[in-house]
Amino acid sequence: MKVESLLSFTCPVKMNSGNKVLEGLPFELAGLNAAKPLILASPNDTPPKAIKILLSAFGDSKMTFGLFDGIDEAEDLGTIEYLKNICQKDRYDALIALGGRAADAAKVLNMTVSYKLPDARLLTAETTINKPLGPLVVAITAGATGLETSSLAHFGNRVYRSEYLAPSLAVIDPRLAVSQDAAAMACSGLAAFARAVEAHGAVPENPFRRAYSFAAIRFILENLPAAVSNPGNRKAALAVANAAAMSGCALADGGNTGLHKIGQAFSGTGRGPAGMIMAMALPYMLNDYKVNGGFDLAALLHPLADDDTFAKTPESERADAATDIANRFVSGLQKTAGKALPRTLKETGLPGYLLEDLLETLDAGPDGARLCSVARRMWDGVSPDAKKG
Amino acid sequence: MLLPDYYEFCCRVKLIAGHDALEKIPELLAAKGARKPLIITDKGVAGAGLVDIVSRAAGKLDPNLVNDSVPPDSDLKVVHELAKLYQENACDALIAVGGGSVMDTAKGVNIVVSENATDLMAFSGVGALKRPLKPLVAVPTTAGTGSEVTQVAVIKDHDKHLKMAFGSYFLLPDIAILDSRMTLTMPPFITAMTGMDAMSHAVEACYCLQKNPLSDAHALAAVSLLYAYLPQAVNNPSDRDARLSMAIGACLAGMAFSNSMVGLVHNLGHATGSVCGVPHGLCMAILLPYGLEYNLHKREEAIAGLLLSMAGPHIYKETPEEQRAQKVISLIRKLNDDLHAKTGGRHARSLSEVKDRDGKPAVPREALPQIAQAALLDGASVYNPEETDYEDNLMVLEAAWEGKPLDRAKVKKG
Amino acid sequence: MARVREISSGRKPLKRAYVAMFLWFTGRAIQAAAKADNQVKSEFEALPENFTFSLGCLPDGPWMVVGKKNGVVKYLGGKLPEKQHVRLAIKNLDAGFLILSFQESTALATTRNRLVTDGEVPYALAVIRILDIVEVYLLPKIIASLAVKRYPKHWSVARKLKGRIAIYTRALLGL
Ligand SMILES: NC(=O)c1ccc[n+]([C@@H]2O[C@H](COP(=O)([O-])OP(=O)(O)OC[C@H]3O[C@@H](n4cnc5c(N)ncnc54)[C@H](O)[C@@H]3O)[C@@H](O)[C@H]2O)c1
Ligand SMILES: [Fe+2]
Numbered sequence: 001m002k003v004e005s006l007l008s009f010t011c012p013v014k015m016n017s018g019n020k021v022l023e024g025l026p027f028e029l030a031g032l033n034a035a036k037p038l039i040l041a042s043p044n045d046t047p048p049k050a051i052k053i054l055l056s057a058f059g060d061s062k063m064t065f066g067l068f069d070g071i072d073e074a075e076d077l078g079t080i081e082y083l084k085n086i087c088q089k090d091r092y093d094a095l096i097a098l099g100g101r102a103a104d105a106a107k108v109l110n111m112t113v114s115y116k117l118p119d120a121r122l123l124t125a126e127t128t129i130n131k132p133l134g135p136l137v138v139a140i141t142a143g144a145t146g147l148e149t150s151s152l153a154h155f156g157n158r159v160y161r162s163e164y165l166a167p168s169l170a171v172i173d174p175r176l177a178v179s180q181d182a183a184a185m186a187c188s189g190l191a192a193f194a195r196a197v198e199a200h201g202a203v204p205e206n207p208f209r210r211a212y213s214f215a216a217i218r219f220i221l222e223n224l225p226a227a228v229s230n231p232g233n234r235k236a237a238l239a240v241a242n243a244a245a246m247s248g249c250a251l252a253d254g255g256n257t258g259l260h261k262i263g264q265a266f267s268g269t270g271r272g273p274a275g276m277i278m279a280m281a282l283p284y285m286l287n288d289y290k291v292n293g294g295f296d297l298a299a300l301l302h303p304l305a306d307d308d309t310f311a312k313t314p315e316s317e318r319a320d321a322a323t324d325i326a327n328r329f330v331s332g333l334q335k336t337a338g339k340a341l342p343r344t345l346k347e348t349g350l351p352g353y354l355l356e357d358l359l360e361t362l363d364a365g366p367d368g369a370r371l372c373s374v375a376r377r378m379w380d381g382v383s384p385d386a387k388k389g
Numbered sequence: 390m391l392l393p394d395y396y397e398f399c400c401r402v403k404l405i406a407g408h409d410a411l412e413k414i415p416e417l418l419a420a421k422g423a424r425k426p427l428i429i430t431d432k433g434v435a436g437a438g439l440v441d442i443v444s445r446a447a448g449k450l451d452p453n454l455v456n457d458s459v460p461p462d463s464d465l466k467v468v469h470e471l472a473k474l475y476q477e478n479a480c481d482a483l484i485a486v487g488g489g490s491v492m493d494t495a496k497g498v499n500i501v502v503s504e505n506a507t508d509l510m511a512f513s514g515v516g517a518l519k520r521p522l523k524p525l526v527a528v529p530t531t532a533g534t535g536s537e538v539t540q541v542a543v544i545k546d547h548d549k550h551l552k553m554a555f556g557s558y559f560l561l562p563d564i565a566i567l568d569s570r571m572t573l574t575m576p577p578f579i580t581a582m583t584g585m586d587a588m589s590h591a592v593e594a595c596y597c598l599q600k601n602p603l604s605d606a607h608a609l610a611a612v613s614l615l616y617a618y619l620p621q622a623v624n625n626p627s628d629r630d631a632r633l634s635m636a637i638g639a640c641l642a643g644m645a646f647s648n649s650m651v652g653l654v655h656n657l658g659h660a661t662g663s664v665c666g667v668p669h670g671l672c673m674a675i676l677l678p679y680g681l682e683y684n685l686h687k688r689e690e691a692i693a694g695l696l697l698s699m700a701g702p703h704i705y706k707e708t709p710e711e712q713r714a715q716k717v718i719s720l721i722r723k724l725n726d727d728l729h730a731k732t733g734g735r736h737a738r739s740l741s742e743v744k745d746r747d748g749k750p751a752v753p754r755e756a757l758p759q760i761a762q763a764a765l766l767d768g769a770s771v772y773n774p775e776e777t778d779y780e781d782n783l784m785v786l787e788a789a790w791e792g793k794p795l796d797r798a799k800v801k802k803g
Numbered sequence: 804m805a806r807v808r809e810i811s812s813g814r815k816p817l818k819r820a821y822v823a824m825f826l827w828f829t830g831r832a833i834q835a836a837a838k839a840d841n842q843v844k845s846e847f848e849a850l851p852e853n854f855t856f857s858l859g860c861l862p863d864g865p866w867m868v869v870g871k872k873n874g875v876v877k878y879l880g881g882k883l884p885e886k887q888h889v890r891l892a893i894k895n896l897d898a899g900f901l902i903l904s905f906q907e908s909t910a911l912a913t914t915r916n917r918l919v920t921d922g923e924v925p926y927a928l929a930v931i932r933i934l935d936i937v938e939v940y941l942l943p944k945i946i947a948s949l950a951v952k953r954y955p956k957h958w959s960v961a962r963k964l965k966g967r968i969a970i971y972t973r974a975l976l977g978l
Contacts, residue, residue: 001614001634006407011400014558015603018395018915023897026812027861031558033519038807058812060819060896061862065812070805079804086807130420132521163403207614207637208404211606211644218390219602239392242602307694311702395915514921554924598914650914766925771913776953803953 001205009208010163011249013149017172017242022057025096025137028169029063032135034094036064038087040106041098042071047142047179054098054139054176066092071105075156080105081120084112094135097167098176100145103138107153107165110136129162136167140241142179142231145274146192149248152255154264161254170245174234177241183340185231186333187275189224189240190341191263192216192247194278197286197326198257199250200303201295210299212250217303219243221329228336258285258371262378265358271348276341279334283327284374290323292370297322304329344381355379396601399558400644402527402538406567406637408629411446414484414526417564418447421524423482426450427475429495430486431459434530437574443486443528446568454478459487463494465546465553468509472501482524485562486571488583489534489669492527496542496560499525509544510553518557527562530571532622532635533583533670535590535643537565567640569633577623578735580635581728582670584619587639589654589673591615592721593680594645595695596688597652597772604649605691607641613698614638619724623731652773654680657782657789660763665752667743674725675740679785680773681718682795686802687774689714696720718794739792757786776803818900819865823881825903826859826867829937830878833869836937837876846933847876855879856889856922856930858909860899889922889930905942908951909934 016024029037041051051069058065068083086092087109097106112120114133138148149170153160179185196216199209223239231237251260262281263274271277289295297319302310304325313321334341342348345355355375362371405413418426428450430440435457444450456474458467475483475498483502485495500512503522512518527537536542542555575583591611594604615638621631657679658672681692693713697705699720708716728736737743745751752760761782764770770777781801788795836843847854850871859866859881868879868887883890891909893899898917901907909931912918920927939947939955948954 001637002630003407003633003637006405006410006413007637008403008405010403014397014399014401016397018393020895020897020901021395023895027894030862031516031519055810056813057897059815061812063812064809066807066809068805068807082804083807090807090809131422207610207641208644211603211610211641214610215390215602215606219392222390235392242392246603307697307705311697311706393915395917397916516919516921598911599916766928768924768928770928771910771931774952776951801953803948803951803955 001207004204007204007206009206011212012163012166012168013245013249014169015149015172015245016169017238019174021171021173022054022139022175025057025171026061026063028137029094029135032094032168034135036066036092037094037096037137038066038068038083038092039096039098040071040083040102040109041067041069042101043069044073045071045099045101045143047176050098050141050176054096066090071102073101075105077108077121077123077156080109080112083109084117084120087113094137096137096139097148098139099141100143100148103145103148103167104153104155106136106138108155108160110134111160111165125158125160127160129160129164131164133164137169137171138167139176140170140172140245141176142237142241143181143184143188144192144241144244146188146195146244146247147251149245150251150255152251157268172238172241172245174238177237178234179231179237182228182231183337184273185237185240186224186228186337186341187273188244189220189227189275190279190330190333191273191275192240192244193220193224193329194259194263194275194282195247196220196243196250197282197300198259199247199252201289201297201300202252202257203294203296205296205299209250209252212246214303216243216246216250219246221304225333225336228333256365258288258367258374261362261365262371262375265361266345266350269350269354269358271350272342279330279341280343280345280378281374282330284377286323286326288370288374290319300326345375345379346381390602390605393601396599398601398603398648399540400538400647401558401561403564404538404567404640405564406633406640408569408633409446410566410568411443411528411570414443414447414566417526418482418524421482421563423524425478425480426454426482426484426526427471427478427480428455428484428486429459429471429491429498430455430457431491432457434487434491439530439571439574440486442570443484447484454480459491459494462490463497463544465497465509465544465548468494468497468501468544471498475502482526484526484528486528486530488529488531489536492529492534492536492562493542493544495525495527496555497544499523499560500555513553513555515556517555518559520559522559524564525562527565528571529565529567529636529639531575531579531583532572532632532639533586535587535639535646537562538640538643539647541647565640567633567636569629569636572622572632572636573627573629575626577626578732579670580626581619581623581732581736582668582674584615584622584635584639584670585674585677585725585728586670587611587635587642588615588619588721589658589677589680590642590646590651591638592677592695593651593654594642594649595691596681596684596774597649598774599772600649600691604645608645608649609695609698611638611641611645612695615642616699616720616724620727620731623728650772651769652680653683653769653777653785656764656767656769656773656777657760657786659767659769660760661740661752664760664763665756666745667751671737671743674728675737675743676785676789678718678721678725679789679795681714681721682797683781683785683800684774685714685797686800692717740786740790741792752790754790757783757790761786775800815896818896822860822896822899822903823865826865826881829858829903829941830867830869832937832941833933834876834878836933836940840936840940843933843936846929847871850926850929851888854926855884855887856891856926857883857887858891858893858934859883860893860896861919887922889920889926891927891930892919892921893917894919905938908938910952
């Protein structure tokens with residue numbers, strides 16, 4: 001392969017997946033030199049019983065731990081300050097985040113505690129994060145954001161970035177991966193799918209990132225439909241959760257990619273989860289990549305199709321075949337999910353003025369014009385090909 | 390993709406690859422708060438001028454803090470001497486420039502200096518380390534062992550004739566720098582065998598019992614790079630793209646096997662190495678086809694799946710499904726044949742072809758029973774998909790000695 | 804606003820009792836197999852005098868210890884000795900339950916990262932081989948053939964049947 005500029009990759013996350021993974025936590029914590037973890041959970045973002053399952057996994061470990069189940073949507077640095085003080089006073093030496101929202105909060109808390117900030121409320125997105133933080137474990141749950149394993153923390157309208165924010169360990173247990181919420185399952189899987197697709201196709205090619213995204217894409221294609229039609233299906237749900245965790249490790253370019261940005265921007269309006277938005281944007285974004293380049297669509301055919309189909313497709317047809325499979329996959333799920341996965345921004349009830357605000361945000365980056373044109377097309381869902389001419 | 394009932398995957402190493410990756414070292418060390426690294430290497434590597442290149446790129450290293458005393462494999466005494474040097478000079482990081490021997494030594498030194506250990510032995514085994522060690526930057530100069538991304542080290546105590554193994558995620562280097570300049574000087578014969586070591590890591594990772602979706606994905610990516618670029622790197626040693634691709638391939642293979650573990654090929658290879666002193670890579674090259682044949686009945690699909698990565702879409706498509714696994718095996722044999730031709734016969738294809746320094750056969754047929762026995766003492770057998778007892782080992786060794794395909798009817802199937 | 808609650812981990816007395824019982828039984832079965840099965844016997848013969856190994860769960864048991872004294876293999880109870888040659892430590896009680904209720908063989912559990920093995924590799928391998936053979940005796944074929952890599956078809960019916968009866972009786976009687 002040709003490597004023009006430097007190629008780099010880091011995934012500090014150890015991944016443990018499968019039967020009785022949670023029961024391994026005391027052992028894993030001991031390996032991280034931690035004895036007294038603080039568990040963070042969010043009541044609205046955690047499957048029922050999840051807290052109980054997690055607590056009972058510590059049975060017989062003789063450990064003492066803290067539980068805070070008040071991470072809420074307000075994402076207030078005051079809460080972080082409160083938790084920081086408790087951590088220092090009661091000597092908690094590790095954090096366990098249950099679910100995606102808690103993971104974001106835990107990353108911010110970890111920063112505050114490890115750097116001994118005088119007050120969490122002094123944190124800004126510019127705070128430098130250049131040293132390892134304390135041990136952080138994320139438990140992947142049904143409805144995972146897929147960013148739990150990433151080096152990003154979204155908290156209170158701010159995004160913190162640093163490789164040190166990523167957790168030391170992600171535990172993926174089938175008991176936490178199953179749920180009763182088909183729509184949340186679909187969104188979680190589609191977020192993983194969209195990010196993995198972007199990570200895989202990103203240029204210049206990065207084989208380390210591709211390894212993670214390859215596995216994530218295959219898992220989603222093979223399991224998401226089954227998991228959506230029955231979110232209690234342990235095998236399928238576990239595979240989707242795996243893909244979510246992998247997609248966070250693969251996240252291309254620190255999240256500076258189109259689908260991810262659009263997903264984050266629009267989900268910030270509360271009109272729907274990032275996965276739903278990214279699924280909506282996917283066909284338009286892929287079309288943009290096809291027209292404007294800067295993306296390896298042809299290579300995407302390998303994870304998207306089985307080995308035989310990939311091998312049989314002539315090189316010149318791979319990009320179109322890949323786009324076609326990805327689009328059909330997404331629209332198939334949208335059809336099944338009905339209202340839970342609208343196909344246009346209009347259908348989400350997003351007011352026009354908000355769209356304009358968002359376009360402004362998107363326009364800020366170097367790829368602003370491209371993202372805005374994608375977002376405009378998402379508004380009324382006119383087929384990208386029809387608009388092209 | 391298969392999702393096992395349970396699996397773990399971990400590779401925390403920060404990876405930087407490129408034709409000028411070494412230039413990143415100062416910045417990376419500074420980010421770790423390190424100013425005074427100790428550079429560990431061996432005479433072969435230093436003699437090839439590689440430390441000078443590192444020194445130039447990394448901005449003038451203190452020549453007193455460059456030490457090339459690592460012997461082939463490793464040595465407990467050297468580990469302690471290097472640790473002393475580190476402590477006396479108040480160093481704050483380690484840079485290992487070399488192959489597997491240097492990496493293992495540097496990991497050993499890191500345990501001693503981080504834990505202030507007087508006896509390294511106290512930290513042997515798995516799980517003895519409980520906290521992060523000093524920053525370790527790994528600069529591999531062979532594209533083979535993958536030890537820049539493995540969590541193990543083997544240190545030899547030559548006085549007591551002991552091999553100590555260490556296993557811990559904290560042994561993973563912090564940073565691995567893959568730079569094409571580091572392997573350009575490797576002669577074709579060493580390129581060939583260390584490259585086949587990497588290939589054996591990727592291939593064994595695909596069939597061993599601890600395989601998982603992430604080890605698979607890394608292994609497949611590795612196989613496609615290694616298979617495509619090994620002949621190029623041997624043919625044209627100064628091909629920088631081929632060298633870098635090999636370094637990346639070997640690293641991916643290391644990530645794969647350190648999570649899936651290795652099986653029969655390494656099992657018998659370790660034993661052949663310790664009984665007859667055959668270099669590890671050469672054992673791997675010779676035994677790899679046999680590992681595939683022996684386990685074929687248990688792992689046909691996984692082995693067949695390698696064909697696409699190896700030979701590309703065209704050959705994959707042209708090969709009927711039921712012949713794909715067999716095709717993989719014959720391509721590996723063919724690769725060995727090519728490497729044999731290109732190295733003037735030094736890349737042996739069978740155990741009987743291996744020569745020692747004096748040109749005499751290194752593996753006499755009479756040694757096979759002893760090797761088969763020694764293999765029973767090696768941990769790799771645990772991860773091999775099919776059971777292996779003494780007779781199984783001997784049968785495989787005999788075929789590999791003669792260089793004939795394994796008579797698969799004789800493999801006892803469970 | 805929600806507050807942090809400090810919680811102590813619960814206990815799992817039933818699982819613990821079950822695991823302890825099966826460890827006890829496995830220990831006695833190993834002692835029995837060392838007499839009744841030639842392969843187990845010769846594995847032990849190759850091990851040094853005073854060889855001791857244990858199998859059990861982290862963080863604090865239950866354990867079973869088997870040792871060899873004056874050439875005789877004996878189940879030595881559930882208390883970890885100061886020194887031993889091999890320790891097979893299952894990472895937690897629940898994984899211990901999976902293994903000792905024979906849902907996962909020792910070998911399979913090893914390849915699934917469920918165990919931590921301490922001690923010299925050759926000794927640890929011998930212990931795993933011994934456990935494999937004992938599992939074949941203790942379990943019905945359908946379960947055992949899943950548990951071990953190669954179900955020993957080549958064993959004679961006599962070895963299986965006689966061995967199984969002998970090992971069960973001896974294990975229960977503690978012979
Ligand atoms: N820790 C692990 O995960 C792991 C895995 C496999 C093997 N190992 C260990 O690694 C060792 C083998 O490592 P290896 O195969 O890399 O060989 P090596 O490090 O022993 O080096 C072989 C020879 O090649 C020379 N050499 C290395 N790079 C060169 C270059 N670029 N140009 C010219 N000469 C060069 C060296 O000086 C040496 O003489 C064994 O001791 C083995 O036990 C460790
Ligand atoms: Fe190797």
